Amino acid sequence: MPHLLIVDDESDIRELIADVALEAGYTVAQASDVRQARIQMERQKPDVALVDVQLPDGDGVAFWKESGPSDTQVVFMTGYSSVDSAIEALRCGAVDYLLKPLSLRRLRGILVELKTMASSPPMPGASDCFAKMIGKSRAMQLLCAHIEKVAPTQATVLLVGESGTGKELAAEAIHLASPRHQQPFIPINCGAISPNLIESELFGHEKGSFTGADRQHKGYFERARGGTIFLDEITEMSMELQVRLLRVLETGRFMRVGAHEEIETDVRVVAATNRNPEQAVAGGALREDLYHRLSVFPLELPPLREREDDVILLAEHFLQKLNDENNTRKTFAPEAVKAMREYSWPGNIRELRNYVYRSYILADDVIKGDFNSFELEAHSAGWGSEILVPVGVPLAEANRQLILATLKQCGGVKKTAAEMLGISLKTLYNRLEEYGADTDLDGSSNPLR
The missing domain is CATH 1.10.8.60 (Helicase, Ruva Protein; domain 3)
Structure with missing residues (x-):
């Protein structure tokens, strides 16, 4: 039987976790502070530890970094969530990060997963995980080291970087280096799917839920069960859908369009954007609460x-x-x-x-x-042409001038312009519609151009 150590100064929480752990097949030891935790570890080394971040006689993360066995799987708990503390916990080697009051569903899921990890098939070696990420620079070595740290956890990851830096390859490497590597990896470009269809594509729909829905359809969150979903261009997702995604991330449940019963999901979400996420939040393109939920472990891809x-x-x-x-x-x-x-x-x-x-x-x-x-x-x-934009011009106007100038340089061929701008064709169409320029520059509206 695996052995669990619970370190928390609240006896009610310790007893609750102990009850769940015993049902999951663990032996359990409890400690109310750092001193007692050290005593318990001397008596029996734990296979898994749940450690509160704030303890009466010290910081839980600092204690574990100094004294925790390297081969023990640790999960930190806290009632005071912050992005910085989550990142520090994960860098310390934590496999997850639980917020109080504890979700019993998440707690049971974590304990069961950690118990079965030892009997899981061996994960691919580092060379297999990073086979598509060509490079030996210091920047790439640091990126791969961070991916190796976060991959075995359940943490959501936000990949940030300029267009063309390889965010999908990094997301796939996270998947391959995780316990989910034998399950599906599904990349989704949020800007390439029609806003009218993306909810159905993500969560599925029931037969008859809307015109044309002649059969039940399973969305990506069902088809990726046990695996990883990569949401690229997350800022292209509508605010309404961002609310739904946030709820799925927080509860682990969703409903198909037209359904009345929730479905439990088991997927790891990796998101990406080529925009500055703080600016996207300030500009209203990304919900602040979703940004913080996605960026538990942000990774910046080097240009x-x-x-x-x-x-x-x-x-x-x-x-x-x-x-x-x-x-x-x-x-x-x-x-x-x-x-x-x-x-x-x-x-x-x-x-x-x-x-x-x-x-x-x-x-x-x-x-x-x-x-x-x-x-x-x-x-x-079309890359080297210059556009003179006066200082102080709003960013939206500068973007408009750049997009229209690139499209003109390409002779109105939208597919080529989208590739040069590093955006999806759908995003380009949306921008041109906003600008009132949704036909080619020669006046035609050929959708193949």
């Missing part, structure tokens, strides 16, 4: 310009893949390597991949290039 020689590793990786697919042996000339090192890559990995692909097509055997060729490439694609 390519801060990743040292990773740009060359990535370029060689993309080129090798093209060579393998086409049975060729094309290489980069030294001047091309130098130019890639010196260029700032505002479009990050996505821009680099597109450059390698275009250069591969144009080159015979050796891909040549210098800095001027990058500038020409950027200008011809």
Whole structure:
């Protein structure tokens, strides 16, 4: 039987947890403060520990960091939640973070999960989890170290970074390094789904719940049971749907559209945005309570310009893949390597991949290039054109000018403009509709353009 240590100065809470743990198949020891906890650990090392953050004779997190066995799974408890304390607890190695008053459903779920972890199939090695995350820079090493820390927990993660930095790959790495790795990983671009359909896509619907609903439909939260859902472009989700998502995260339950009974969900949520989340909250694009619930463990993905020689590793990786697919042996000339090192890559990995692909097509055997060729490439694609925006112009107006100028540079081809801007085609359509410019610049409204 696994052994549980409960460290809390409130006897009622200790007894409640003990009752639940005994039912779950644990042996239990209790301690009301740090001193008693040390005594109990000397008597028997716990397999699992539930430790209150604020104890009469010390800080629970600091105590565990100093004295807790490294192979004991620890869950911290507190009645005073803050993002900083949650992050500190997770960095200390906690597998979860419980708020008081305790949810018995969550408590039972955590205890059962921790009990079965030892008998779970072995998780993939680090090399498997990070196989798609190419790079050896210090920034990437730090990112991977943080992913390894948070992946085994149940904490929601908010990935923040510029467009094209690889947020979906980071989310997949979190999934692969977690106990959920054998269950589904479902990426969802919130900006690419029609606002009228996204609720049904996420939570499902019942037959007859709306026009066209001719059968029952299971949403992503049902299909991802036991796995991970990645919500990209979270700020593109409507306020009404953000309220529903917050409730699902807090209660672990949801209802299909048109249903009257709740369904219990078991998914881990990883969200992402290429916007500054604090600014998104201030601008009304993201609910503050949802932001704090999602960012229990925020991770910032470094832009390519801060990743040292990773740009060359990535370029060689993309080129090798093209060579393998086409049975060729094309290489980069030294001047091309130098130019890639010196260029700032505002479009990050996505821009680099597109450059390698275009250069591969144009080159015979050796891909040549210098800095001027990058500038020409950027200008011809619409990246290098300049827009003069006076200081003090509202951010929304600056965004409008950038989007319209990029669309004009692309000859009105919306798909190309969306790719260059690093946003989904759906997001571009929404923005153009807001600006009253929802037709192509030549006056046509061809949806394929």
